[in-house]
Amino acid sequence: SQQGEEDPQALSIQEGENATMNCSYKTSINNLQWYRQNSGRGLVHLILIRSNEREKHSGRLRVTLDTSKKSSSLLITASRAADTASYFCATPNQAGTALIFGKGTTLSVSS
Amino acid sequence: ETGVTQTPRHLVMGMTNKKSLKCEQHLGHNAMYWYKQSAKKPLELMFVYSLEERVENNSVPSRFSPECPNSSHLFLHLHTLQPEDSALYLCASSPADSYNEQFFGPGTRLTVL
Numbered sequence: 001s002q003q004g005e006e007d008p009q010a011l012s013i014q015e016g017e018n019a020t021m022n023c024s025y026k027t028s029i030n031n032l033q034w035y036r037q038n039s040g041r042g043l044v045h046l047i048l049i050r051s052n053e054r055e056k057h058s059g060r061l062r063v064t065l066d067t068s069k070k071s072s073s074l075l076i077t078a079s080r081a082a083d084t085a086s087y088f089c090a091t092p093n094q095a096g097t098a099l100i101f102g103k104g105t106t107l108s109v110s111s
Numbered sequence: 112e113t114g115v116t117q118t119p120r121h122l123v124m125g126m127t128n129k130k131s132l133k134c135e136q137h138l139g140h141n142a143m144y145w146y147k148q149s150a151k152k153p154l155e156l157m158f159v160y161s162l163e164e165r166v167e168n169n170s171v172p173s174r175f176s177p178e179c180p181n182s183s184h185l186f187l188h189l190h191t192l193q194p195e196d197s198a199l200y201l202c203a204s205s206p207a208d209s210y211n212e213q214f215f216g217p218g219t220r221l222t223v224l
Contacts, residue, residue: 031211042113042201042215043154088154097167098144098210101154 004032004089004102012108019076021105023089024069030092032065032072033099037086046074046087079109114138117202117216124192125224132187132219134202140214141207143185145177148199148218160185161207192223 007022025032031050035043049056049065049072056063062075076083086106090099115136124130136143145157159167160179174196176188185202199220203213 033211035215040199040218040220042115042117042217043203043213044113045212045214048211092210093156095167096210097161098156098159099213100156103151103153 004091004100006087006089006102006105008105009103010106010108012110013079015079015081015109015111017079017109019079019083019107019109021074021087021107023072023074023102025072025089025091026070027091027094029067032063033090034061034063034072034074035088035090035101037088037104039085043088076107079107081109081111083107084109113214113216115202115204115214115216117200117219119219120217121220121222123222123224124189126192126194128192129188129190131189132200132202132221134185134187134216136183136185136202136204136214136216138204138214140204141182142205142210143179143182144203144205144213145175145185145187146201146203148201149197154201157187159210189221192221194223197221197223 004025033048034046037043060077065072086104088101088104090101118133142161147155157171158177178186199218201218202216205213
């Protein structure tokens with residue numbers, strides 16, 4: 001069953017602008033992860049935020065987690081054309097044996 | 112390169128064919144996964160192997176048969192597939208004691224005619 005759901009489904013911005021993607025989930029989690037997928041390729045792990053963390057940074061990425069609202073956001077600052085990709089949030093399944101991914105946000109950055 | 116390789120990268124097969132997808136990881140991980148990614152749908156978990164034992168079978172039809180001969184290799188055997196099985200099949204690995212931070216292969220683009 002789907003756990004995470006990203007919003008918006010698609011986002012188009014200009015280079016240099018910031019991009020914000022949101023993820024909502026349904027059940028309690030101990031962590032949430034964001035992945036990136038370039039067209040037709042495998043997913044690349046970007047960042048993991050634990051349930052006791054509210055914000056985490058990695059380079060131009062900033063992730064927030066609000067467990068009371070069961071939501072997370074991914075902010076990409078000063079976007080580049082190379083950031084064009086699909087972005088997915090993922091949360092552990094109830095058994096803790098695998099991840100459940102959302103449908104993703106497709107980001108298009110034009111120069 | 113993520114340390115996870117998949118072959119072939121592209122596969123076209125008829126509904127009566129038998130083929131196999133191969134995944135190999137060079138990361139020393141003990142858990143491996145098969146996912147199916149269809150257009151406009153979330154990534155679907157198919158199988159999970161931990162320490163070479165299957166720990167998750169996500170209601171996958173029997174025409175998909177996984178095999179994990181050792182912790183570095185994972186296969187997906189395909190038999191009498193349907194056109195709706197056309198998709199990108201992704202393999203991933205992670206440490207068995209942590210199913211987080213999975214490392215994905217580039218995928219096999221499968222087309223069933």
